[in-house]
Amino acid sequence: MSWENNIRKVVPYVPGEQPVRKDIIKLNTNENPYPPAPGVEKLLQDFDWDALRLYPDTKATVLVEELAARYQIKPSNIFVGVGSDDVLAMAFLTFFNSEKPILFPDITYSFYDVWADLYRIPYKLCPLDEEFKMVAEDYKQENGGIIFPNPNAPTGVLETVEMVEEIVKANPDVVVIVDEAYIDFGGVSCLPLIEKYENLLVVQTFSKSRSMAGMRIGFAMGNEKLIGYLNDTKFSFNSYTMNMTSQVLGAEAVRDNDYFMECNAKVMATRERTKVRLKELGFTFPDSKTNFIFAKHESRSGAEIFEALKERNIYIRHWNKPRIADYLRISIGTDEQMDKLIEALKEILAQ
Amino acid sequence: MSWENNIRKVVPYVPGEQPVRKDIIKLNTNENPYPPAPGVEKLLQDFDWDALRLYPDTKATVLVEELAARYQIKPSNIFVGVGSDDVLAMAFLTFFNSEKPILFPDITYSFYDVWADLYRIPYKLCPLDEEFKMVAEDYKQENGGIIFPNPNAPTGVLETVEMVEEIVKANPDVVVIVDEAYIDFGGVSCLPLIEKYENLLVVQTFSKSRSMAGMRIGFAMGNEKLIGYLNDTKFSFNSYTMNMTSQVLGAEAVRDNDYFMECNAKVMATRERTKVRLKELGFTFPDSKTNFIFAKHESRSGAEIFEALKERNIYIRHWNKPRIADYLRISIGTDEQMDKLIEALKEILAQ
Numbered sequence: 001m002s003w004e005n006n007i008r009k010v011v012p013y014v015p016g017e018q019p020v021r022k023d024i025i026k027l028n029t030n031e032n033p034y035p036p037a038p039g040v041e042k043l044l045q046d047f048d049w050d051a052l053r054l055y056p057d058t059k060a061t062v063l064v065e066e067l068a069a070r071y072q073i074k075p076s077n078i079f080v081g082v083g084s085d086d087v088l089a090m091a092f093l094t095f096f097n098s099e100k101p102i103l104f105p106d107i108t109y110s111f112y113d114v115w116a117d118l119y120r121i122p123y124k125l126c127p128l129d130e131e132f133k134m135v136a137e138d139y140k141q142e143n144g145g146i147i148f149p150n151p152n153a154p155t156g157v158l159e160t161v162e163m164v165e166e167i168v169k170a171n172p173d174v175v176v177i178v179d180e181a182y183i184d185f186g187g188v189s190c191l192p193l194i195e196k197y198e199n200l201l202v203v204q205t206f207s208k209s210r211s212m213a214g215m216r217i218g219f220a221m222g223n224e225k226l227i228g229y230l231n232d233t234k235f236s237f238n239s240y241t242m243n244m245t246s247q248v249l250g251a252e253a254v255r256d257n258d259y260f261m262e263c264n265a266k267v268m269a270t271r272e273r274t275k276v277r278l279k280e281l282g283f284t285f286p287d288s289k290t291n292f293i294f295a296k297h298e299s300r301s302g303a304e305i306f307e308a309l310k311e312r313n314i315y316i317r318h319w320n321k322p323r324i325a326d327y328l329r330i331s332i333g334t335d336e337q338m339d340k341l342i343e344a345l346k347e348i349l350a351q
Numbered sequence: 352m353s354w355e356n357n358i359r360k361v362v363p364y365v366p367g368e369q370p371v372r373k374d375i376i377k378l379n380t381n382e383n384p385y386p387p388a389p390g391v392e393k394l395l396q397d398f399d400w401d402a403l404r405l406y407p408d409t410k411a412t413v414l415v416e417e418l419a420a421r422y423q424i425k426p427s428n429i430f431v432g433v434g435s436d437d438v439l440a441m442a443f444l445t446f447f448n449s450e451k452p453i454l455f456p457d458i459t460y461s462f463y464d465v466w467a468d469l470y471r472i473p474y475k476l477c478p479l480d481e482e483f484k485m486v487a488e489d490y491k492q493e494n495g496g497i498i499f500p501n502p503n504a505p506t507g508v509l510e511t512v513e514m515v516e517e518i519v520k521a522n523p524d525v526v527v528i529v530d531e532a533y534i535d536f537g538g539v540s541c542l543p544l545i546e547k548y549e550n551l552l553v554v555q556t557f558s559k560s561r562s563m564a565g566m567r568i569g570f571a572m573g574n575e576k577l578i579g580y581l582n583d584t585k586f587s588f589n590s591y592t593m594n595m596t597s598q599v600l601g602a603e604a605v606r607d608n609d610y611f612m613e614c615n616a617k618v619m620a621t622r623e624r625t626k627v628r629l630k631e632l633g634f635t636f637p638d639s640k641t642n643f644i645f646a647k648h649e650s651r652s653g654a655e656i657f658e659a660l661k662e663r664n665i666y667i668r669h670w671n672k673p674r675i676a677d678y679l680r681i682s683i684g685t686d687e688q689m690d691k692l693i694e695a696l697k698e699i700l701a702q
Contacts, residue, residue: 002523002524003446003523003524003525003526003549003550004576005449005524006446006447006448006449006495006496006524006525006526007445007446007448007580008444008445008446008448008580008584009580009583010583010584010587011583011587012582012583012584012585012586012587013586013587013590014586015406015409015586015590015591018405018406018408018409026405029405029406031404031405031406032404033404034404035400035401035403035404036400036401036403036404040400040403041400044395044396044398044400045395045396045398047395047396049386049387049391049392049395050386050387051565052386052387052391052562052563052564052565052566052600053382053383053384053385053386053387053562053563053564053565054369054377054382054564054565055366055369055380055382055558055564055565056564056565056567057369058366058369082433082589082592082594083589083591083592085588085589085590085591086588086589086592089588089589093359093469094358094359095354095357095358095359096357097357097358097359098356098357114587115587115588117587118444118584118587118588144357145357172353172354173353173354173356173357174354174357175354175357198354199354207406211403211404212403212404213403213404213405213406213407213591214402214403214404214405214406214407214594214595215403215594215595215596216407216591216592216593216594225355229358229359229360231363232360232361232362232363233359233361233363233469234363235363235364235365235366236361236362236363236364236465236466236468236469237436237437237440237466237469238433238434238436238437238440239364239366239436240366240434240436240564240567241433241434241437241567242567243433243565243566243567243594243596243597244565244566245566245594245596245597246594246596249403
């Protein structure tokens, strides 16, 4: 017997590398190539540092109200957390509390099974079809809750709002969480459905489309009752989760909608341009509505291309997992970065 | 049957009020009356806002290394989190995983039973004695883990390092967590014991002595194995918990040790001065080694004084709980703020 017997042993998630070197092209963690809204810089410079001695607003009012105005819902329909990972982990803990398995796709965000293991939640994987699409029927079996990203990651595939509604409607007895981390890059959000279905929680993030991965801001939108339960869990865990800088800078990022739309349009234009060039080089991929492309080559292995790009200081993401071992997830950077990627790929494929 | 049946229902912690008005004297949440280190302001102004588009360093290297240098331990002995509440909640989840009850004092930080309930951890309260001291023998019964603050909150009472060692030594089969949130105001830390006992975890915070409650930074120090398990849980929960600004500004606060020592000395001097005056007004209190005083009046009730001070825009903390309903927890502010408090108390007691 030793103190180590009582430890909760878990297999942690392994995040993408965050290399310190500045000379690399970083297309491995779906960050935005453009800086946060210009007002963010000014707010940082003018920040009331003396106020940092005080606890932050536990309700993150300034941020919640700005989000409510933007999405035309009430502040009581919004829950904010330290990145969407925090929001999702709280939602797992709060809503997935049944003995029945929760359902999610077999190829999906790799944190879902980690949280399920952490909280001892049983789960069952629903295989995507050959084109990486979800099969709605799979989500009509008995379950303790449902979660999926839309668009899905790492595939980039967008499901229709009708498909999401079909699943939500078929499961009134459990909470359905739709993780819309990538929705702002051309997808249609299922947010309007929260008025109709009180079991639907829609989660979004500032890390991709709002260029603020470094500030850790995520949020969930749903029925007041759902949000109330999430807040109860949050206040049981840590009342003061979001620090002052995140609250103030996050609100500013929401306020500047023109800049937000402009950056997203640039990312989408670069993505479409990159799709054409990857096809020319012999890559195939499901059509992406995100800020990344999930591509495989007609003759070269995923691992080979991944390593060859890394040698050339270009970082992308590769998983040694069933069904996707030959795929590469390539984040969309600036046009210039993508040009360098295409040049490097040409070199590698010519060898 | 409805989705609400599967909700994890919890009774959340209720934090002290954070009034928005600027004209109040806020002595209710043990914040530091002095601003963060001056270097923090400069770093905010010069912050590389463009970098906010990237994910933060998951290991918070800059902060961990600065703490390691300050406390003369290795980076692998340190775990950092989003406030000590985050660190403590992770520690509960990781280390208190037995069927046997964990032990903590009956009068203590009110988050402990909230976390135990949240994670379904059985617990047993060990009553403090009449002078609010812990009874070491109580912590030698069968248990699944032990946690206590030293100095204790809200009593302010400091236990000796010998007493802490006696408890740690008697419990080699479980993890003992010592929550040293208030240790920098005149207490002696049990940190050196981590070299001798691998089951000891020492938790501290930037929210009190480092004047950075608004940034949410806490940390734990212990054996490499303990820290490794904590990191596994953290990486199962949220890889990128601490945002960039907290990492950078936190490191600067640690770097400026002179300012840290100077502010703590000022708080302690004000505390000692306040003790004398409270005694003159008929208050009694256990001797405090923290940045607050836990006092009761010889003839007036706690609730009465609490309300009367609030009417005068002076906020302190009061709990309607067994054994402590007549006590008031008064944070130490500046000399000027404490003068106003004493004046207000004189007025109230004269009525």
